[in-house]
Amino acid sequence: MPDDQRPYPRRFALVGIALAIGVLGCSSSQADSDAGWQTLEVTATSFTLAEEETKQGNIGLTAFGDQLEPGDKAIAVSRDLIRLGLTHGTKVRVEGLPGTYTVQDKMHRRWRNKIDILFKKRKRALEWGRKNIEIQYQVADAG
Incomplete structure (x- = not known):
């Protein structure tokens, strides 16, 4: 299916995946423990x-x-x-x-x-x- 016919273009899906990896990859407990x-x-x-x-x-x-x-x-x-x-x-x-x-x-x-x-x-x-x-x-x- 071409990007212009998808409900969300592929580039938005890639941005969402990158954000999820970034959020999940960070250890908030370490950041919180050093705050x-x-x-x-x-x-x-x-x-x-x-x-x-x-x-x-x-x-x-x-x-x-x-x-x-x-x-x-x-x-x-x-x-x-x-x-x-x-x-x-x-x-x-x-x-x-x-x-x-x-x-x-x-x-x-x-x-x-x-x-x-x-x-x-x-x-x-x-x-x-x-x-x-x-x-x-x-x-x-x-x-």
């Missing part, structure tokens, strides 16, 4: 809940008043990062580590552009050491 996240390069160190690494007499008590437990996915941030939006409760993805961490502590004023990651085991914390990495943090809704 509202900012990227930042920081220095990352590690700590555990050993008394010599935390407040003596108040093991696991953070500057925000949270009580950390071994195995929590928590980080402390330098105070300059708080001004950038890494406030208490902010969700953070840490390059090289699985899952999402939560800002639950803040560091001494002397530190800049730095995070401190809570590890359950001292051996793992020492293996992590000090690294320059990229993090992603979830930006709070303005509304």
